Amino acid sequence: MAATYKERLAEVSAALADPTRREIMDYVSASGTPISVREVAQAFGLHANAARLHLDKLVKGGLLRVVRMRGKRGGRPASLYLPADEELELHLPPRHYRLLAEILVEALCATGEETWERLRDHSYWRGRQEGMNASSPLARVSPRAEAEEVARAWGDDLEKRGLRTRVRLLERGIIEATFLACPFGEVSKRYPGRLCSVHRGLEEGVLSLAGRWTVERGEQDCVFLARKDEASQGRDR
Amino acid sequence: MAATYKERLAEVSAALADPTRREIMDYVSASGTPISVREVAQAFGLHANAARLHLDKLVKGGLLRVVRMRGKRGGRPASLYLPADEELELHLPPRHYRLLAEILVEALCATGEETWERLRDHSYWRGRQEGMNASSPLARVSPRAEAEEVARAWGDDLEKRGLRTRVRLLERGIIEATFLACPFGEVSKRYPGRLCSVHRGLEEGVLSLAGRWTVERGEQDCVFLARKDEASQGRDR
Numbered sequence: 001m002a003a004t005y006k007e008r009l010a011e012v013s014a015a016l017a018d019p020t021r022r023e024i025m026d027y028v029s030a031s032g033t034p035i036s037v038r039e040v041a042q043a044f045g046l047h048a049n050a051a052r053l054h055l056d057k058l059v060k061g062g063l064l065r066v067v068r069m070r071g072k073r074g075g076r077p078a079s080l081y082l083p084a085d086e087e088l089e090l091h092l093p094p095r096h097y098r099l100l101a102e103i104l105v106e107a108l109c110a111t112g113e114e115t116w117e118r119l120r121d122h123s124y125w126r127g128r129q130e131g132m133n134a135s136s137p138l139a140r141v142s143p144r145a146e147a148e149e150v151a152r153a154w155g156d157d158l159e160k161r162g163l164r165t166r167v168r169l170l171e172r173g174i175i176e177a178t179f180l181a182c183p184f185g186e187v188s189k190r191y192p193g194r195l196c197s198v199h200r201g202l203e204e205g206v207l208s209l210a211g212r213w214t215v216e217r218g219e220q221d222c223v224f225l226a227r228k229d230e231a232s233q234g235r236d237r
Numbered sequence: 238m239a240a241t242y243k244e245r246l247a248e249v250s251a252a253l254a255d256p257t258r259r260e261i262m263d264y265v266s267a268s269g270t271p272i273s274v275r276e277v278a279q280a281f282g283l284h285a286n287a288a289r290l291h292l293d294k295l296v297k298g299g300l301l302r303v304v305r306m307r308g309k310r311g312g313r314p315a316s317l318y319l320p321a322d323e324e325l326e327l328h329l330p331p332r333h334y335r336l337l338a339e340i341l342v343e344a345l346c347a348t349g350e351e352t353w354e355r356l357r358d359h360s361y362w363r364g365r366q367e368g369m370n371a372s373s374p375l376a377r378v379s380p381r382a383e384a385e386e387v388a389r390a391w392g393d394d395l396e397k398r399g400l401r402t403r404v405r406l407l408e409r410g411i412i413e414a415t416f417l418a419c420p421f422g423e424v425s426k427r428y429p430g431r432l433c434s435v436h437r438g439l440e441e442g443v444l445s446l447a448g449r450w451t452v453e454r455g456e457q458d459c460v461f462l463a464r465k466d467e468a469s470q471g472r473d474r
Contacts, residue, residue: 005399009253016246017254029330063329083330090327092300093266093320093418094399097334100421103363103435104341107356111348119344126340162242162331181330184337198340 005094008062012090015061020044021054025063028055030164030180034067034080055081062088087185101187105194116194120201127205134160136209143211147173147228150210154226157206170225177203179222196221242331245299249327252298257281258291262300265292267401267417271304271317292318299325324422338424342431353431357438364442371397373446380448384410384465387447391463394443407462414440416459433458 016022027043028035041051058064058081065084068077089098108115131138137153137160148169154177155167164180179199182188188195200215203224207213212229253259264280265272278288295301295318302321305314326335345352368375374390374397385406391414392404401417416436419425425432437452440461444450449466 004397006259010256010259013250013253013259016250019247022243022247022250025329087332088327088329089332089334090325091399091422092262092325093401093422094420095324095326095335095422096398096420097326097338097422097424098332099363099367099439100424100432100435101334101338101341103356103359103439104338104345106359106363107352108341108345110355111352115344115348118347119340122340122343126336126343130336160241161333162328164330183331183333185328185330185332185334187334187337195337198337202336202340 009090012061012063012088015057015063018054018057020046021058024051024054025058028058028064028081029083034069034082036078036080040081052079055079062086098187101184102190105187105191109191109194116197120197123198123201124205124208127202128208129205130202131157131206131209136160136206138206138209141210145210147175150207150213150226151175153210154207173228175226176218177224177226178218179224182222193221200224246327249298249300249325252294252300255291255294257283258295261288261291262295265295265301265318266320271306271319273315273317277318289316292316299323335424338421339427342424342428346428346431353434357434360435360438361442361445364439365445366442367439368394368443368446373397373443375443375446378447382447384412387444387450387463388412390447391444410465412463413455414461414463415455416461419459430458437461 016025024040024044027040037048037052037055040046040055041048044051046054055064055066059066062084064081066079066081069080070077091097108119130136137156138150141150141153151167151169154175155165158165158167158177161183163183166178166180168176170176183199184195196217200217203226204213204215207215207226213226214229215224215226217223218225253262261277261281264277274285274289274292277283277292278285281288283291292301292303296303299321301318303316303318306317307314328334345356367373374393375387378387378390388404388406391412392402395402395404395414398420400420403415403417405413407413420436421432433454437454440463441450441452444452444463450463451466452461452463454460455462
């Protein structure tokens with residue numbers, strides 16, 4: 001990786017400037033397992049050399065990393081590609097929001113539980129406001145719409161926000177959203193579980209544009225279950 | 238500006254992939270006044286058409302904006318370029334740290350003053366730790382070094398962190414650092430003055446690698462004055 005911010009900016013933008021390369025990056029990031037040059041070549045209809053060139057540029061830009069593995073039948077070790085460990089953060093002008101968020105969480109950890117409870121409420125209102133400002137697809141859904149329609153609009157909203165998510169409809173109108181990457185990434189990793197309620201509050205706020213939905217934790221932290229809050233239709237939050 | 242995260246990523250990386258374009262962006266950002274095509278062409282030894290092409294790509298990428306102004310002698314209005322109002326934030330995988338920081342500041346504002354005082358302490362230690370992890374040039378400066386040397390190393394450290402700053406030595410060994418862009422940008426704008434002590438704490442922490450320095454507010458929020466804390470050499474912080 002390059003040493004200064006300027007050098008990093010140069011390498012990252014060079015890596016990302018090609019549309020095929022961006023597609024390859026998405027492909028590798030979404031796969032969940034290390035990917036070989038051959039797989040990329042096949043998936044994108046490229047010659048192996050071209051695929052390798054793209055992959056190596058993504059490695060140079062710090063977006064992917066490479067591991068070398070010997071196959072079962074021996075021979076030359078093959079290069080396998082997977083997402084970089086380090087996340088990439090680029091701001092213009094340069095900003096250090098992640099650092100700020102970490103310092104703030106640390107300070108909040110030293111305060112009482114009631115601060116954390118307040119946080120979820122703040123998050124709800126903020127999510128609702130963000131959804132309105134960004135003209136969320138959820139704002140175009142009627143409060144009486146079927147869960148299926150809400151699920152689709154939520155999925156579109158999440159994609160618009162750049163969040164990698166799998167949204168599906170379960171039985172009894174429950175919508176399940178699985179976040180493949182946490183929007184609060186490294187900060188959340190440092191303070192496990194602490195920020196999940198902030199995230200859930202945010203999503204509840206965004207969903208509130210399409211009626212009254214409650215968002216609960218699913219089987220894991222990054223799986224949310226949204227269900228329509230029929231009882232509280234008339235109640236003020 | 239493009240609507241989705243993916244489209245934005247495409248436009249931004251296209252805008253930034255060219256080294257001359259990155260230089261032009263820096264040039265316009267640093268100038269402080271709107272810049273004409275002709276000025277850019279002269280500064281970079283380019284034909285006016287080439288300069289305009291670069292500038293327009295930067296506008297398309299959301300990095301600069303353009304205003305049209307009629308000159309004193311009438312005639313066609315000229316295009317002048319200046320930094321975009323909206324800051325650019327790019328994360329891979331997508332992260333929403335700015336939003337998180339805003340929600341956290343909001344929650345902290347509802348707590349007592351003592352939380353904010355604790356924040357400065359957190360920031361000091363975090364700055365010190367960051368400086369060590371990043372092998373800051375300040376860590377290679379002897380605690381007995383002249384202020385001039387510390388100023389130089391601090392400037393190098395700030396540049397490495399991508400922060401646009403002017404560092405100079407005043408009389409009596411006081412170092413003045415002027416931040417041309419706040420590392421906490423939009424969050425700081427939303428809560429004016431609140432985060433300056435966090436930033437000062439961070440810089441004090443980084444500077445502590447080169448001895449004991451106190452960082453105070455200069456004439457404005459974004460001007461810091463660092464002076465060697467002679468009295469407290471032996472004292473534990």
